[in-house]
Amino acid sequence: MKEDQMKHLAKSLVLAATGGLVAGTAAAVEVTAISTGRTDHQLIYEVIEDGLAALGYENGEMLTGNYPAIHLSIGQGDADFTAVHWKPLHDDFYNNSGGDEMLVRAGPMYTNAMQGYFIDIKTAEANGISALEQMKDPAIRALFDTDGDGLANLTGCNPGWGCEKVIEHHLDAYGLRDHVNNDKGEYFALMADTIERYEAGQPIFYTTWAPNWIMGVLREGRDVVFLNAPFSSLPGNPDAMTEWSDGRNPGFGANDNYILVNKEFADANPKAMAFFNGLRISVGDLSAMMLRMNAGEKEPDQIEQIARDWIADNQADWDALIAAAMSAE
Structure with missing residues (x-):
């Protein structure tokens, strides 16, 4: 059997085995993501959608918007999650969209983004x-x-x-x-x-x-x-410190990226949250994936393949993450 056929069969078996999460006694839970629509971000969503599908969820049609609208949509429950939420860069958007009462940060997916x-x-x-x-x-x-x-x-x-x-x-x-x-x-x-x-x-x-x-x-x-920036200064943060340990100062704070989730969805879906909290994609891996896309692999099926290749390169960790998420209650 060809390698692609084997992968397809393996994924089908996983879906069949995990479908009981949401199938049989109830319809599959549809998950609505919202993004900026950027093609480089789509790589992250492809990885996440594969994980959610493996857990038995149905991936709904993706919404798009700018960052303020994305945060508001999740806070209001019009969307369930977004994959790109930088802390502290997006703190104001978070606070203006309901904060801890309406939103949950899952992760971080990666840290020290500059x-x-x-x-x-x-x-x-x-x-x-x-x-x-x-x-x-x-x-x-x-x-x-x-x-x-x-x-x-x-x-x-x-x-x-x-x-x-x-x-x-x-x-x-x-x-x-x-x-x-x-x-x-x-x-x-x-x-x-x-x-x-x-x-x-x-x-x-x-x-x-x-x-x-x-x-x-x-x-x-x-x-x-x-x-080099002359000193540390960020909007709304008089105590900002953006200087690096080597003395250089970019002017921007180092950011950690979280999956931002609607709180009601988070409370009702522990398996999805376990997956969101456990997913790790390094800055280096993401940059390499994005560079590959920019070099010409920009069609939807090519972007999907880049995401599948990343999963295959990290198969043991991926399988462990899916198994752990399946057992979450």
Whole structure:
């Protein structure tokens, strides 16, 4: 029997064995996820949907929205979970959507996700640039002025994202409002233009984070350098500490990613919650999966295959997680 047929048979047997969770005495519980609609995030949802299916759940049609709407939808019970909730970056969204009374954080799925400001290494070395505050120098900011208004153009985040709020805060806290334009829009479309400029030998100035395929295309130390923030400052957090142990400061706090779950759903579905709480996908694994997708494997069946390959590469841990979740009460 071919390997794919064996895998299909194995999955069918698991579903048959576990269907008693929700079948026989009652219909399968339908689970509604909500996401930003980003294709790189879809990789995570494919993994989660495979796990929920193995536990006997039915995966419903996915909803989409921006981060504030995602959190509100889960708090109100219009959706059951989202797979990308960064703490502390999304704390305000959490608190504004019902907090602990309406929401549950499961996990974390991965920890110590980073974000920062970057420029191309050629421009950095030629001009001695290593700090964000150097954008106050007219000669420095002119290097990154792409629209001719005299200000450096930063490729920033989508409106409504947590990082957009942090960048806007930094422009004021660091005194950069009159020196830097925060270019907002569809982030990955903006980054495609940024990468094109880099490949054409032009200076670039942007923000990004890990896990993210961009970190594999524009590699720190080879293609780009990290800019130090002058001090720690985050919106709504006067005690923020973003400095790393090596003395560098990205300006953004390290984040842990949780699966965010509607509390009523969490209370009623201990097996799903055990799976959510136990699922671990490393930043490195996710970045590699996203880079593979960006390299051309973007069709739905290809994204599903990337997720299946990750499960196969971690089969023993996966089987143990499913077994533990099945026994949860």
